[in-house]
Amino acid sequence: MKIKNKILIPIIVLLVLFYLIIAYYEFSQYIEDKEHEITISNSNTFNSIIKSQNEILETVGLNLINSSIVKQSYLEDDPKIIANEFSKTWETLKENKMISEIHFFKPPAISFVNFSSLVFNEADVSKIRTDVDWTFDSCQQSSHMFACRKYVGFRKVYPIFDENENILGSLSVGRDLNVIPEHYRKLEEKDAISVYHKKNISNLQKDIIENIQNHSLNIDEHLFLNSDINYLEKDFFEKLDLDQKHQTIYYHGDRYFITIFDIQGFDKKTLGHIVVLDDITSEYEDFINKVLKNIGFLTTLIFLVYIILNKNVEAMTRKISKISKFVRKLQNRNFSVLDATDFEKNKLSENELDVLSYSLFKMGISLRELYENQRNTIDENILELKNMVYVDSLTKLPNRKAIEKDLQKERAFAVIIFDVDNFSQINNFFGANTGNTVLINIAKHLKNLIADFSDYGIKVYRIGSDEFGIIYRECKFSVEDFILKLVNNSSGIRIFNLPDDIDLEVDLTVGISKGETSSVENSDIALHKAKDEKIPYYIYDDDIYSLKKEQENNINLLSMIKHGILEDKFTVFFQPIFNSKREIIKYE
Structure with a gap:
């Protein structure tokens, strides 16, 4: 196509020159905006990582401190109960890189069970684990960064209470700080490194510190853990100013924008930093390319106008x-x-x-x-x-949290709880493996009983060590017929082919609440009533409700008296007792 209009080329040249002048002044603003955008993105990612790790630690921590097995271990002062019950959970979480620490303590700050090293030596760690000491003093949970013996990282410390709100111990769950650089590489596809202050991580074991040093660059008072960033030498990190949160570094012809996040410990001291690196060399190249593209766009636009004038643009x-x-x-x-x-x-x-x-x-x-x-x-x-x-790991049934969640979503017409009679004796006499097999068979027995009701959303839950629960929802069978079927099939349960060729006959005690009183708590009260009276089942009623309220009032009264004594709120008056001679012989 020949250009007939001679003014077209001068117009193109003038527009390109005008655009270059504007682009020159826009360049600095473009870079400033880009760096601001990176800062916000890195900050959001950092906060997201912190939040996700805290949520994982909170999920694990709350499940452990609310476990009846954990409380039983403290009450019996037997750490092996916890070790045996949760070893597989620890291995699974550790293998999936979801957690770095599960550590139980006894007051004042005595190691009880440490899954990182299962040695039951009851070491006093109060001088190192000041966060644990604080939790015992305050009876409150804490969430913070901490450097102890094994690693630097996230920590959540929870107090563990018994049924009377007396503190039994505490639980520390944690995650290594290096999860932050790993997540930056995985989520954002950018490099990040951990930087430690030498003097503030002195609590770490000698071999841990040596391992960090072997994978770090030692610069002044800091250790730069750069094992995954082998394309940057020591002179690059020497240019970093760790007190400046945002900075730009030129290195071997490339341009890096640096974002630094401080990591503060429980004592508010700075343990180190997370340094995030963004190679923004391509941003400069992209800007230049953008300028070139815009020049091309302007040129193309002018040609398009010319083509439109020549009626050749409709298809394009x-x-x-x-x-x-x-x-x-x-x-x-x-x-x-x-x-x-x-x-x-x-x-x-x-x-x-x-x-x-x-x-x-x-x-x-x-x-x-x-x-x-x-x-x-x-x-x-x-x-x-x-x-x-x-989900319960042994029986693969929904657990206590699941039944509580389901009861919140939909009203139940009845809640039925089953307890395996003399289960502790089975465990003690035949061993934990036999006990576990009994629980699995009981779960199958109960599932078979309600097989015809599964279409109505009725299912079996394992809600305690040897307790199972069923929620009755409205279906073609009346609640009375449903309960009758369960009660009639809760005794004389034959269990065959146990370890060592043992056959057992097991009975279940049943606690029931129905109608407006339907709840796990009320069924549990009815269950204990049945066990106290040595009867196969008991249905929650007004009499037991009155007893429950009386017990709650007694507990509240005892608690008020206890707090009154502890806080010195009682005033004591002494009434003298006289003999016939008007002499004081005693007081009341």
Whole structure:
């Protein structure tokens, strides 16, 4: 196509020069905005990582401190009960890199069970674990960073109470600080390193410190853990100013924007820093490319105007509009446009717009696959965490948290709780393996009893060491017939093929609450009433409700008297007693 209008070329030159002048002044603002954007992104990611790690630690911690097994271990002063019950849980969490520490303590700060090193030596760690000491003094949980013997990282410390709110011990769960750089690499695909202050991590064991030093750069009073960033030498890190939270470093022709986050310990001392590196060299290149593209756009625009004047633009406009709509839908994650478009047919075309449309189509396919893979990974992690929280590991039944959650979602017409009679004797006499097999068989027996009711959402829960629960919901059978079936099949349960060829006959005691009184708490009260009176079952009624309120009042009264004595709120008056001679002989 020949250009007939001679004024076209001078117009193009003038517009390009004008644009370059504007671009020169926009350059500094562009870089400033980009660095601000990176700062916000890094900060959001840092806060997200901290939040996610705290949520994982909170999930694990709350499940452990509310476990009846843990409280039993403290009451019997037998740490092996905890060790035997939760060793597999510890190994699973550690293997999945979800946790670095599960450590139980006794007052004032005595090691009780440390899964990092199962040696029951009752060491006093009060001088090192000041956070544990604080928890025992305050009876409150704490969430903080800490450097102890094994690692520097997240810590959550929870007090453990018995049924009377007396403190039995405390639990510390933790995660290594290096999870933050790992998550930056995984989530943001950018490098980050941990930096430690030597003097503030002196509590670490000698071999741990030596290991850190072997994988770090030693610069002044800091250790830079850069084992995963081998493309940067020591002179790069020497340029860092750790007191400056945002800075830019030029290194071997590249430009790095640095974001620094302080890590403060329980005592408010700075344990170290997380240094996030963003290579923004490409941002400069992108800006230059943007300038070049805009110059090309201006040139193209002028040619388009010229073409429009020559009535040759209609087909190109349709293609550009179609491409523009396609890109907007991809930006909104509307990947269905990939199945609706016909851009794939442009694969062999030599037309530039067709080549562009086909390239965008292939890019959209790749983006959809990446997005779906990320969604699947997140869904799998959420499902695995839910199973850990709501499913009993031995019987694979829903646990106590699950029954409480289900009762909150939908009203129950009855709650039935079963307790295995003399289960502790089975455990003590035949051993834990036999006891576990008994529990698994009881779970199967109860599931078989309600098999006909599964379509109504009725299921079996394991809610305690040897306790199971069932929620009755409205169905074709009346609540009375349903309860009668369960009670009639709760005695003389034969269990065969136990370890060592043992056969047992097991009875269940049943506690029931129904109607407006339906709850796990009331059924549990009825269960204890049945066991006290040595009868096979008991249904919660007004008499037991009155007894419950009387017990609650007695407990509250005792608590008030106890606090009154501790806080010196009582005033004592002495009444003299006289004999016949008007002499004081005693007081009352």
